[in-house]
Amino acid sequence: MIDSPWIRMIAIASLIGGWLVVLRALQRKYSPHPELVRKMAHVGTGLVAISLPFLFHKAWPVVLLCAFSLAGMLAIRLTSKLKREFGAVLHGVDRSSQGEIYFPISVAIVFVLARDNPLIFVIPMLILTFADALAALAGGRYGLTRYAGTGGGKTAEGSVAFFLVAFLSSHIPLLLHTDTGRAKTLLIGLTIGLVATLLEAIAGRGLDNLFIPLGVYILLQNYLRLNETALVTQFCVVLLLFVLLQIFRRYVTIDTTGLFGVALFCYIWWSLEGWRWLVPPLVFYVAYPLLTRRTQQNMRRIHSIYAVLSVASAGLLWVYLSRVLGGAPFYFPFTLGVAAHLAIIGTTRTRREHPERIAHLVMTKCVLLGWLIVFVPYYLVQGWTQTAAVQTAAGLAIVALATMLFSLVQPHMENCAIDGRRWFRQATVVLSCSALCLIVNYALTGHA
Numbered sequence: 001m002i003d004s005p006w007i008r009m010i011a012i013a014s015l016i017g018g019w020l021v022v023l024r025a026l027q028r029k030y031s032p033h034p035e036l037v038r039k040m041a042h043v044g045t046g047l048v049a050i051s052l053p054f055l056f057h058k059a060w061p062v063v064l065l066c067a068f069s070l071a072g073m074l075a076i077r078l079t080s081k082l083k084r085e086f087g088a089v090l091h092g093v094d095r096s097s098q099g100e101i102y103f104p105i106s107v108a109i110v111f112v113l114a115r116d117n118p119l120i121f122v123i124p125m126l127i128l129t130f131a132d133a134l135a136a137l138a139g140g141r142y143g144l145t146r147y148a149g150t151g152g153g154k155t156a157e158g159s160v161a162f163f164l165v166a167f168l169s170s171h172i173p174l175l176l177h178t179d180t181g182r183a184k185t186l187l188i189g190l191t192i193g194l195v196a197t198l199l200e201a202i203a204g205r206g207l208d209n210l211f212i213p214l215g216v217y218i219l220l221q222n223y224l225r226l227n228e229t230a231l232v233t234q235f236c237v238v239l240l241l242f243v244l245l246q247i248f249r250r251y252v253t254i255d256t257t258g259l260f261g262v263a264l265f266c267y268i269w270w271s272l273e274g275w276r277w278l279v280p281p282l283v284f285y286v287a288y289p290l291l292t293r294r295t296q297q298n299m300r301r302i303h304s305i306y307a308v309l310s311v312a313s314a315g316l317l318w319v320y321l322s323r324v325l326g327g328a329p330f331y332f333p334f335t336l337g338v339a340a341h342l343a344i345i346g347t348t349r350t351r352r353e354h355p356e357r358i359a360h361l362v363m364t365k366c367v368l369l370g371w372l373i374v375f376v377p378y379y380l381v382q383g384w385t386q387t388a389a390v391q392t393a394a395g396l397a398i399v400a401l402a403t404m405l406f407s408l409v410q411p412h413m414e415n416c417a418i419d420g421r422r423w424f425r426q427a428t429v430v431l432s433c434s435a436l437c438l439i440v441n442y443a444l445t446g447h448a
């Protein structure tokens with residue numbers, strides 16, 4: 001009877017519920033800082049999650065337990081009595097977060113994916129449990145260098161603390177519990193620490209509880225198959241991207257968190273498909289500030305991670321399809337999406353700064369510039385082939401179509417907003433138009 005998974009599930013559920021009761025009692029008696037209470041709840045549930053591979057050898061009890069936990073977290077949010085009693089434990093901080101909702105979801109997904117290898121589950125949970133908590137506490141206590149994070153302010157000191165804990169949480173388990181060599185575990189730990197820190201910086205509203213475990217799981221699956229030379233390359237590329245983007249930050253309008261996102265997305269594209277997929281986004285990064293005259297007004301850092309995600313969204317889809325389905329055809333829509341975003345941003349910036357200019361002439365100029373800046377490197381990278389020439393020519397028409405469609409769906413182009421709805425419209429238009437590249441590919445090769 002003791003070995004029954006039901007008994008263990010009940011024990012774990014009781015442990016989590018009891019821990020919330022204890023924290024609520026401490027909160028009433030001593031009134032500690034809400035962030036401290038919230039992180040104590042986070043660490044307690046994280047420790048329970050770390051124990052799951054050693055308590056359950058099948059996935060269904062863990063999935064069911066996570067479903068019950070998710071239901072409980074939703075009940076605390078939606079039921080007035082429970083919200084009054086336990087809401088202060090989970091939601092006492094002065095920022096919007098759904099981290100307690102995403103946590104059981106990520107635990108269930110990663111457990112199902114990694115059930116044949118408990119260590120691949122434990123390492124993401126260690127990083128999520130300890131790195132996130134210590135980063136928040138270190139940033140709150142010692143943080144002096146602040147930057148705008150998604151969903152709230154962050155500090156450089158907190159990010160450094162996150163990196164160090166994420167590195168140790170990866171390096172030590174691999175070193176002690178696998179046959180992986182010392183140099184390899186060191187390289188894996190350093191790279192995972194850096195990438196996980198970028199993920200934590202850009203994931204707001206509690207999404208780090210989802211992105212960090214899944215991201216670290218994927219990285220571990222990939223890195224453990226690589227040799228030391230390949231791992232050195234991985235670490236050097238992500239570090240170089242991070243450093244270069246920070247060096248040139250003075251020339252762009254992207255805030256610190258957005259720059260972290262640029263570094264992360266560029267690393268994803270390079271890691272999955274190689275250096276060619278780095279060319280269009282890096283050209284975009286260098287070129288978009290040059291489309292208009294540099295002034296104090298238009299060089300303010302007003303573009304956040306949401307703007308970066310809008311520009312990157314189509315590219316993330318195309319690189320995913322290229323990875324899953326294989327073949328070069330998806331590089332064309334990937335490049336087209338970058339060129340279309342460049343033309344749209346150039347048009348909106350120019351019309352804001354020069355409302356007296358004729359709208360269709362501004363659009364024509366920016367379409368041509370966006371197309372040339374991105375597709376000339378594309379034609380060179382593709383090797384001066386006839387197919388590349390036709391794709392480059394077709395790209396001009398599609399970039400023009402995307403820019404015109406955006407001007408129709410986006411109100412007040414002369415004073416274009418930078419809110420979430422604007423970036424959603426832009427991402428939708430560009431993704432839809434870049435999909436037309438598959439038709440061009442079909443006409444050229446007989447398959448998309």
